[in-house]
Amino acid sequence: SQQGEEDPQALSIQEGENATMNCSYKTSINNLQWYRQNSGRGLVHLILIRSNEREKHSGRLRVTLDTSKKSSSLLITASRAADTASYFCAYFTGGGNKLTFGTGTQLKVEL
């Protein structure tokens, strides 16, 4: 299976703390994306990082990519209760718009 793996599987933090999630993948990629899913609903695209980039920022999100280690991390700074969701890394495999997803990290941010 080409499915990526994420750790931790679950993460519980207090509001205001930072949350870091890690993704490891198995194939060569052109880019890696992160998506968020609230409580069994649809996924929302958060950020995309290309294979020639090492770090990218978007608001409170910071993504890093290490293609030599086939790994990426997503950092959410100053987390809020509204950040409670599952987070998935994803990358294209096999052509077209076929995305392969990681196993996901469930983040819970408590007040």
Add this chain to the structure above:
Amino acid sequence: KAGVTQTPRYLIKTRGQQVTLSCSPISGHRSVSWYQQTPGQGLQFLFEYFSETQRNKGNFPGRFSGRQFSNSRSEMNVSTLELGDSALYLCASSDPTGNEKLFFGSGTQLSVL
């Protein structure tokens, strides 16, 4: 612009029946892909349609099929339902400018009894 619309939102079927799920992509988007999400297997790619042609197919049995219409709306069909087909089925569309991000619908939650 309206988002990706999936209908129905919830569906309950019994083993052996068949089911059809519908997906309307964002206006102007020509690619529609389908994913199955289960607690055990996670998110798995089913197939992708582009301009009414299947462009890519995941590793699912032939009971899973799909099609795309000239207005880019897509349907997927599952025949002879099995208990293991219970899942959240998500469809996604992507715009033709190639910005490489997918826009997902809210999904159809299928329960097979």
